[in-house]
Amino acid sequence: MRAILNFVICACLCFASSALAESDLRFASVDIYLETSEPVAAWQFELSGKYGKMKVVGVEGGESAAYQRAPYYDREAVRLGEADRIVVADYSLADIDELPSGRTRITTIHLMLDSEDDEDIESTLITATTYDGRVIDASISLVLRTGSAL
Amino acid sequence: MTHENDTSEQLPSALIDQLKSADQPDSLITSRVDREILQLAESQFSSRRAIWHRRPAWVAIAASVLVAFIIVQLREPAIVDGEAIYADVDLSGQIDIADVLALARTRGNGEKSQAELDAFAMRIVSLAAPEETS
Numbered sequence: 683m684r685a686i687l688n689f690v691i692c693a694c695l696c697f698a699s700s701a702l703a704e705s706d707l708r709f710a711s712v713d714i715y716l717e718t719s720e721p722v723a724a725w726q727f728e729l730s731g732k733y734g735k736m737k738v739v740g741v742e743g744g745e746s747a748a749y750q751r752a753p754y755y756d757r758e759a760v761r762l763g764e765a766d767r768i769v770v771a772d773y774s775l776a777d778i779d780e781l782p783s784g785r786t787r788i789t790t791i792h793l794m795l796d797s798e799d800d801e802d803i804e805s806t807l808i809t810a811t812t813y814d815g816r817v818i819d820a821s822i823s824l825v826l827r828t829g830s831a832l
Numbered sequence: 833m834t835h836e837n838d839t840s841e842q843l844p845s846a847l848i849d850q851l852k853s854a855d856q857p858d859s860l861i862t863s864r865v866d867r868e869i870l871q872l873a874e875s876q877f878s879s880r881r882a883i884w885h886r887r888p889a890w891v892a893i894a895a896s897v898l899v900a901f902i903i904v905q906l907r908e909p910a911i912v913d914g915e916a917i918y919a920d921v922d923l924s925g926q927i928d929i930a931d932v933l934a935l936a937r938t939r940g941n942g943e944k945s946q947a948e949l950d951a952f953a954m955r956i957v958s959l960a961a962p963e964e965t966s
Contacts, residue, residue: 723912724933726956754929756960769957771929775936811930815922815937 708737710828712791712803714744714770716810718820721781723774723813725788727822728806730767731795736803738765740792746782748774753789769808778813917944917952929956 716725730736735774738760743750753772759765770789774781782788803824810820921931932953935944 704945711945717885727930754950754957756954756958759959765959767959771932771953771957773929773933773936775933809924809926809928809930811933815930815934817924817930 688724705806707758707794707796708828709739710793710795710826711778713787713825713827714789714791714805715785715823715825716782716807716820717823718783718810718818720812720818721778721783721785722810722818723776723778723781724772724815725810725820726769726771726808728767728769729791729824730800730806732804734753735796736766737763738768738791739794741768741770742790742792744782744786744788744790744819746786746788748776748781749788760799770817771808781813917948918955927956929953932956 712729714727714729716722718728729738738755740760741752741755743752749772753770753773755768755770756765760768768791770791772788793803803826805822805824807820807822810818812818917935918927921934922925924930932949935952936949938944939941
């Protein structure tokens, strides 16, 4: 009986490991950069995968002191592993001289994906505003840092 | 002061006899009868005393439960409804994080709590309603 049980467990492990190898899933981190000409007090963007499979597994704060806490995102969807896209946003009530301007990393998103090409990940800036709510002409970019395969 | 008995010899003897007989007890309660009456009384009222002794305990327990319930209700944080303030505050044509910033800027007037602002922001980034996030 024990031999049968061991056989079943080994078969399951082999099947799982081969499935992971075939899917080529790997962890990756995506640094999101916002470039503005004025200090930014609020920003919002959406990140999604173009073709491949992408799951968001975590979101962390940015480099500026005004945005070091974790931004707003759908934590429940991430926790349940259902975030194949994500909307991230944050605002800051810091003084204007403490708000970041120029090119700054506003957040880093941790993903599980089956591609090493950052062209497969699409980021869309929804809004970026000044401290008084005026919309800024801004651009968003990302840098993908792939990790080891699972 | 002259005592009444001092002048009793001047009263008629018949009246004196009636007064003496009236001064005697009608019946004699012996110590045995007294004990029996006491035992009967104790047995009669002992059960009532137990009830009266228990009742304050039940009242105290009920009052404690009621007070604990009220305290828990008062300490429980109010459910923050992000829907109530989910609106295009800055009239930009879309509901986004800039609306949360606009509301947060009015907090100096004590209009919105941080919990309400967080609920509003979480509603904006929710993946459950993608058509309203941008």
